[in-house]
Amino acid sequence: VVTRGLATKARIVRDAAPVFNVRGFSGTSMADLLLATGLQKGGLYNHFGSKEQLAVAAFDYATDLIAERFDRALADKDHAVDRLLAIVGVIRSFADSPVVTGGCPVLNTAIESDDLFPGLRERAQRAMTHWQRRIGGTVKRGVAAGELRPDSDPFMVATVITATLEGAVMLAKLYGDTAHMDRAATHVETYIRSLAVGQEPDFPEDRR
Amino acid sequence: VVTRGLATKARIVRDAAPVFNVRGFSGTSMADLLLATGLQKGGLYNHFGSKEQLAVAAFDYATDLIAERFDRALADKDHAVDRLLAIVGVIRSFADSPVVTGGCPVLNTAIESDDLFPGLRERAQRAMTHWQRRIGGTVKRGVAAGELRPDSDPFMVATVITATLEGAVMLAKLYGDTAHMDRAATHVETYIRSLAVGQEPDFPEDRR
Amino acid sequence: VVTRGLATKARIVRDAAPVFNVRGFSGTSMADLLLATGLQKGGLYNHFGSKEQLAVAAFDYATDLIAERFDRALADKDHAVDRLLAIVGVIRSFADSPVVTGGCPVLNTAIESDDLFPGLRERAQRAMTHWQRRIGGTVKRGVAAGELRPDSDPFMVATVITATLEGAVMLAKLYGDTAHMDRAATHVETYIRSLAVGQEPDFPEDRR
Amino acid sequence: VVTRGLATKARIVRDAAPVFNVRGFSGTSMADLLLATGLQKGGLYNHFGSKEQLAVAAFDYATDLIAERFDRALADKDHAVDRLLAIVGVIRSFADSPVVTGGCPVLNTAIESDDLFPGLRERAQRAMTHWQRRIGGTVKRGVAAGELRPDSDPFMVATVITATLEGAVMLAKLYGDTAHMDRAATHVETYIRSLAVGQEPDFPEDRR
C-alpha cells in the first residue's frame, strides 16, 4: 500500500467532495462514494466513522479551497473597493470554474440541511459567517482608511454581496448558463463602486 | 364519489408539499408521506404513480400558492414601481410567512435537482422563468408607459430581484432569522426606486 | 394471498421460535429467519418492527405452549403431591419431547440475555416467576389442605424443583442424552414425596 | 522477548474471558475484544488464529480458575461429606464472587453452543465431566472409607449437585440476586449430609 503523495484520507475527501456537492447528502449513497474513491466499505470506514463525518470533511475541504481562492485574490489588493471587487470575482468564479463540481457547497448545504443534519448545517453557518465577516471587515477598514463613504454599512454590504451572488449561483445552476451570474455580478460591482468616497450616495437607504 | 376522490388527491398534495419542501426529494421516504397524509401505500398509489409524480404535484401546488400571492399583491397596483415593490414584498414574505414550510420551493428544488431529477428541475426552471417574465414584463410596460427610465433593462432587473431575494431566503433559512432578508429587501427596493423616471441613473452599468 | 388457517403472523412466530431457541438471539440472523419462514425481508418487517420484537413474540409463543402443558398435566390432579409431581413431569418432558427444539426457552433466554437484551430478560424473568408462583401456590394450598407437612416452605420447594430440573435440562442439552434428567427427576420426585404429611422430615433445614 | 510474548498472550486471554462470558461467543465481536485488550487486529491474530481459538483459550482460562478454587477448597478436607460440602461451596461462590464476570462459563457455553460451535461444546462437556468425576470419585472413596452409606450412587450425587447448583446459578443470573442460590445450596447440603453413615436413608430411590 503506497501512502506516498496524497494520504488516503485526503484522497477520499477530495474524491468524495464533488459527489456530495452534486447529489447532496441524502442523495449520496455509500456505493456512490465507493465508486468515486475506488475503495471498499472497510477501507472507507477505517478513515471515517460514518457517512456524515465524511460529508463534514468533504465540506471543510471545499470551503478550504474557497478560502484559498479568497486569499489569492486578495493578496495584492489594498484599496477596499478593489478588495470587495475581488471578493465578488471569487464568488462569481464559482459559476464557470467551480472549486468543486456542483456549485457552491455552502449554498447547497444550507438548503439541504434543514434541521435534519445539524452537523452539516453548523458548518455551513460557520463558513458563511466567515465570508460575511471578511466582507464586513473590509468595509470597516475601508471606512477607517477614508476609502469608503463613512456611512457604508458593513452588514448591509455583506448581505447584498453574498445574497445576490449566491442567488445568482442558484440561477446559474438552475439554467446551466452564466447569464444571470454576469448580470448579478455587474450589479454588485456597480453597487460596490458607489460606496467609494467621492461618489453620490446612490443608495441612501442602505446607509446608516 | 368523484368529488371525494378529487378532495383526497388535493389533500394528499397539500399534506405532502411541506414534507418534500423540508426534507427534499431524496430525503423524503414513502413512510414520511404516509405519516403526513394518514393514508396507506395503496391509498397514495391510487392517485400518483410514483413518488416523483407526487413530488411534482406538490411542487406545482406550492408554486400555485405563490402565484396566488403574486396575483393578490399586484391586483391593485398600476405603477410599475409599485408593482415591482409588490413583487419584492411577496418574495420577502417567504422568509417569515412561508407558503409552505421549508422555504422557497423553487430555490430548494433548483439546488437539489442537479441533473438527477429532470422532471423536478424542469418545473423549477419553468416557475423561475415565469417569475422573471413577470418582472421583465412589468419593466417593459413601465418603460412604455413612461414610468420607468427608458434604459431600464428588464433582464437585469429580473435577475437582480430574484437573485438577491432568493439568496436572502437561503440566508434566512441558514441562520433562522430574517435580518439578512430585511437588508436585502431594503437594497432591492432602493434599486427599484432608482429606476423611476426623474431619478439620477445610479446604476449606469445596469442599463443598455 | 391465503390468510386462511394460521394467520401469517402466527406462522412466522411458530417457525421462528425454534430458530431462536437453538441459535440464540445473537446467533440468529435475519437470513435464518427468512429461510425458516419462507418470507422475504419486507414480509417479515410488516409484522414485526425488529428482530427483537420477533424474538419476544417467539419467546411468548414458546412459554404459552409450556403453560398449556402445565394446564393439561394439572387438569385432573387434586392432591398437592400429585400436582407437584405433574409439574416435575412437565419440566422433565422438555428434555425428550421439547415444546420447541433447542431445550427450555426460559433457560436459554436467561443465560443469553445478560443485561444485553433487557426486553428478553424481562420476559424470561416473568415466565420463571410465573412457574415458581405456580409451584409455591400449590405448596401453600397443599399445606392448607393438610396434604403437605405444615412446615413445607413454598419458596424452597419452588427453587429446588426449578433449579434442579433446569440444571438437568442444561446437562441433557450438553451431553445429548437424558440420563442426567432421569436422575434429577428421580431426586426431585423423592423430595416431593417427602413433603407429604405422614413422612419423616427428611430435610429439616428446608423447613421454616 | 519470548517472555513478553507469552505475557501478552496470557493478558489477552484474561481480558477476553469476561467478554465472552458475558456476551456469548456469537454476541462478542472482534471490536469488543480489541476494546477489552487494548490491542489492534494484528496484535490479536499474532497469538490466536481465529475468534473461536481465542474463545476456547478464554474458556480454558476460566475453567482453570475454577479448578484452582476446587483444589484450594479441598486441600484440607478429608472426610467425604466435608469434601462434597466444599464442592458445593465452590459452585455456590460463582453466584456472588464469580471467577469471571458473567456467571458460570460451563453453563453459559453449554447453553449457547447448541451444535453450532463444536469446539466450545466439547470443552464444556469435558469441564462438566471433570467436575462430575470429581464428585463421583469422592463418593466412591467415601463409601470405600466407610464414611458414606454403601448404597450411595456416585452418578446420582454428581447429577444432583451439579444440576441443582447450575440451575441456581441460572436463577441468580436471571434475577440478579442470590436468594435462589442460598436455598438450593441449603437443599444440596442437607442432601449430602443425608448420605453420611448413620443417617436414615431419606432418599431410598436415589440409591442402587
Add this chain to the structure above:
DNA sequence: ACTGTCGGGACATCCCGTTAGT
C-alpha cells in the same frame, strides 16, 4: 378508493480475517 401484505433490492454499518509496513 383504500387497507394490508409482500417482494426483493438498496441502504449504512459492522463483521472477521489478511496483509503491508515498521
Add this chain to the structure above:
DNA sequence: ACTAACGGGATGTCCCGACAGT
C-alpha cells in the same frame, strides 16, 4: 510483535412499488 489499512461479505433495517382483498 504490533499498528493500521483494507477487502469484501453479512448484518439488521428501510426502501419503493405491486397487488390481493374488500
